[in-house]
Amino acid sequence: MIISLGLIAGGHVPYTFFPKSDSNWMFSEIVYPLGTPFDTTQKTIKQIEAGAFKLNDYFRDRVEDNNDLIVNTFSLVGVIPQRDWKEGVSGGHCGIAWIEILPSAKRPDILASEVTSKWREFTGDILGTEQSTFTIIGSGPGGNPIESGGAH
Numbered sequence: 001m002i003i004s005l006g007l008i009a010g011g012h013v014p015y016t017f018f019p020k021s022d023s024n025w026m027f028s029e030i031v032y033p034l035g036t037p038f039d040t041t042q043k044t045i046k047q048i049e050a051g052a053f054k055l056n057d058y059f060r061d062r063v064e065d066n067n068d069l070i071v072n073t074f075s076l077v078g079v080i081p082q083r084d085w086k087e088g089v090s091g092g093h094c095g096i097a098w099i100e101i102l103p104s105a106k107r108p109d110i111l112a113s114e115v116t117s118k119w120r121e122f123t124g125d126i127l128g129t130e131q132s133t134f135t136i137i138g139s140g141p142g143g144n145p146i147e148s149g150g151a152h
Helices: 002-009 038-062 112-123
Strands: 025-031 070-080 089-101 131-137 146-149
Touching: 025 038, 025 112, 038 070, 038 089, 038 112, 089 112, 112 131
Parallel strands: none
Antiparallel strands: 025 089, 025 131, 070 089, 131 146
16 A cells, blocks of 8 residues: 555656546526417527537637537427426427537537537527526536526
């Protein structure tokens, strides 16, 4: 045991107590007032998706091999699934869009928090919502989601 500790302390064996990890997943939820037409919500989800795809060009020169940053997208209109402590929502007045980005090893100087912030910026104003959030999924403790509520 003494030899093992000596190797670690001497820097001969690299050791990280809590390795750095950054999430590859984020989502955006929108909730309009009850009675909002499905088409309005669908149009907003498309606006959010368009904002996500602008991330590819913005971050391209900082991604390994100049690849796209976005790996996958998935959207739902008419439902926000239940998760953890939060009750689900259903109806034509709500929707959610998820994006998966490259693993942190392929985007060494791009944090999920920066991606989420830029995604919100590129999406632009979303008018008339009761709730509009852009949130990072997982990766341990972090800050609050980027959220705005009320009339925009």
